[in-house]
Amino acid sequence: MVADLGDSAAGADGGPVRHIPVLLPEVLNSLQPETGKTILDGTFGAGGYASAILQGGADVIALDRDPNAIAAGQALVAASGGRLTLIHAQFSELARHAPEGGLDGVVLDIGVSSMQIDEADRGFSFQRRGPLDMRMSSHGVSAADVVNRAKVGDLIRIFGFLGEEPQSGRIARAIEKRRVETPFETTRDLAGLIEVVTPRKAKDKIHPATRVFQALRIFVNNELGELAEALFAAERALKPGGRLSVVTFHSLEDRIVKKFFQDRAGKASGSRHLPIMHERPATFAPVGKAMIAASEDESSRNPRARSAKLRVGERTHAPAEAADMSIFDLPDLASLSKLGG
Template sequence: MNGGIIADLGISSMQIEDPKRGFSFMKNGPLDMRMDKKGSTAKDLIYSLNEKELSDILWKYGEERKSRAIAKAIVSARKTNNIETTFQLVELIKKVKKDSKKVKIHPATKTFQALRICVNQEIIKLKALLELSEKLLFPGARLVIVSFHSLEDRIIKVFFNELSGNKSNLNRHTPIIDEKNKNIIKFKKINKKPLFPTKSEVNKNKRARSAKIRIIERLSIGK
């Protein structure tokens, strides 16, 4: 292997543990969620977006099934009450999802994920990383990406499939032709399916339980 790029898309544990950053629904703090403390905060989004825009964000970035109900509750609450802290938002979500007790994940998980992704433009930055890595990698170099939710993983999967022609057992020394598009395949997937953490790894770090690793290798610099 000739070097490569490793991208860990997870949030810093230090940021999650700091209540002042507003990432965690388990700790009370301001609704911030910015990774670099620049630009709009989660509170800014909550107060500036209309009901449909909020609903779209919760569905698009959090895949929250009750996105419309939560967005409606937020818009209604912000008219009479301040939504300043993470716990205030959590309580609002719990009221909307009071019938979802059988679900294993915390009721605020998807909403917090959606707001965080939107605040930090994570999907835009992920796509930029993927496009740049294609240009930077030399033959034999690999791109290794660790993702932590299905939205990220789907984007990575589609991108890797496009680069590799959806083939997995290629010889790096032999140019392969994609018969459909008549292009030389420039990459091969190292693992057909994503790699998952072992039970031992999860026991040591519970936040690793949702991690997925996908790896792709550059074969040639062909056009």
Template sequence: MGKRSVPETSPNAGPHIPVLLDEVLAAFAPLEGKRIVDGTFGAGGYSRALLQAGASVIAIDRDPSVKPFADALLAEFSGRFTFVAGTFSELDALTAEHGSIDGVVLDIGVSSMQLDEAERGFSFMREGPLDMRMSGEGESAADLVNGLEAEALANLLYAFGEERKSRRIAQFIVAARETAPIETTLELARIIEKAIGRKPGDAHPATRSFQALRIAVNAEFDQLVEGLFAAERLLGEGGRLAVITFHSLEDRIVKRFFDPEKGGPAQSRHLPQTQGEALRWIDVAKARKPGEAELSRNPRARSSILRAGTRSDAPARAVKFTGLGVPVVRGAA
């Protein structure tokens, strides 16, 4: 899946800065001699910090543009850093030949370098092709915007972006594309702004719609769920998993993954209590958010949340989407 969901600030936002870095390092401490999988390598911020703290790192990313960052760490930390091209949803298979693993870190956010590269089509603040594909393969955002019927498009924007004005936006998009296909990011952003307006001080009106399209293009919720269960299969008793998310839909999935009872039906106190299944994750830490000092340094961290837990000795579960609160697009096949 690569990195995603970091909110945009301005066209002049700085280089990618790993969020909640001190908290992530603390989640795996002590790091000396440990073997950590960085499942969402990006620009390598977490990998570098883990390596500097004495760990060995196996990094994974499907974005071809990360190669220079991986090459730099290979040169600097020869023997302790390995890069594997692929998606973190397959992290257990991708790292099978690299021995036992002590921890996995997943940063479920689009990196600043992706936002800042206009040609990637992630940003509603920069002119570029309406693309949004992490790997550069498959269906693009332009394909969805120009190909979906109004109802299907509205349902997608609502389910994956929590956009309350999704139907009006979809109507404006369908009307606009009757004249000519919508091909660029700024063109789509202008249509959305025309549809729902913009109040001073509010987030850009295209924020939620761009989030929804990016999630759909890259099957990000599927990737997230598959990646969480892959980490559960990979880690043995005592292994640690740390996950950073950037919006409520992702955080809900991670929260319920660590504690399945959060997503289960409430039990009546008037009925016999059923026995819950064995816990796969223990010592699940309270959710951590960035402090004021970090937010002043890095405004893009403002919606980030870190959740971490320790693997128990219970056998890994089969992949299961139900109970995790994964959004579903109504009417989708």
């Protein structure tokens, strides 16, 4: 199940919610920022984590793929006295921006930001009429390209896997029928069709378009692939003793982070049905509980925190391993390049 897909308050893909850093005390406790440390914030957003890390005394290198977030963050850069470096880049590229001696910490807050949801012209929210876009970096293939050009079978797989939408087949076939006559251009075009095809029942807690919008957003921005690449990059960039702290908001993301830390725990390689070939040294050691969830108090104050999960690992002295995407068991969804744009 996809966790916390309520309406606008949850900040899924529905409506506005004021940006509040999730699990902030727990993240800071895991990173232990202090003078002399350099910590990379791979998902700068509104600067919530970066600001708190700076207050703790550490220097911060922050990345964001959204040019709007980079522009909005310049005031914090100016106020930091040279301790914040803000870079327009995807977090999968974080190793390129690490200092030569390595990083003391990396924090990743995965998912769409409330600022992006609030901007109607970005096309993330079905409750705000705007172009069917959803691109975090504002370039490349848009959600409209996917909806209007992808094969029905690919749409079914995208909605089914990335959105865990039980009505993926019905919705995809309705999209195919409608786009022949009138292409999808706005968020309301798509949400309106879904509302007709899968009308909301009285007992439903989420809008019928929520899962499809989530799936399109994840697909358009290659969010799962980016997360996997970012984990490998952090493994290369962290110095021994450095911490990797990752906050996720639904099961697909959390599963990737969980599998990564399990794979890097130094278990023997090979099948359990065959003799052990060799022992692998651990590249990450667990820190505290395997998973930390938001408290009831935080969830009541910040609905976005209801589904949040934090996982933390500490880098060992073992050399970084090869970036093997097969450990995540991700499906081979349709290539964006096949859709044009």
